[in-house]
Amino acid sequence: MTPGASPRLIGIILGLALAGASTAGGQERIPEPPPMRPPEPAILVSGSGTASARHDTAEVGAGVITQAATAADAMALNNARMEKMRSAVAALGIADRDVQTTSISVAPQRRQGRADGQQPSPTVG
Numbered sequence: 795m796t797p798g799a800s801p802r803l804i805g806i807i808l809g810l811a812l813a814g815a816s817t818a819g820g821q822e823r824i825p826e827p828p829p830m831r832p833p834e835p836a837i838l839v840s841g842s843g844t845a846s847a848r849h850d851t852a853e854v855g856a857g858v859i860t861q862a863a864t865a866a867d868a869m870a871l872n873n874a875r876m877e878k879m880r881s882a883v884a885a886l887g888i889a890d891r892d893v894q895t896t897s898i899s900v901a902p903q904r905r906q907g908r909a910d911g912q913q914p915s916p917t918v919g
Contacts, residue, residue, distance in 0.1 A: 858872060858875040860872040860875060861903060865900050880893060
């Protein structure tokens with residue numbers, strides 16, 4: 795041992811020398827890992843959401859059917875009943891511009907080949 799050198803320092807020097815000698819001679823080479831391939835291109839998307847809104851439209855069909863001895867009487871009775879229905883719809887907060895008559899028909903009612911009154915049947919939608 796060299797005067798003033800500690801046993802620990804000598805051990806470190808010997809360890810480094812042996813490590814260098816084993817790789818310098820080419821006997822114990824550590825194989826290099828295979829080259830890494832770049833990752834495959836990808837697009838990842840994740841998300842969630844909710845939406846809500848007040849309903850602002852509805853389609854409803856309703857109507858009345860009346861019957862009377864004549865077409866004029868049946869239409870008068872029918873108009874009175876339809877006006878009651880329109881008033882009830884307005885009371886629900888539905889504007890008159892949002893209510894419209896979609897059809898009306900008047901047809902004779904026959905019983906065994908003879909006319910037995912008139913029956914209008916309008917539909918409001």
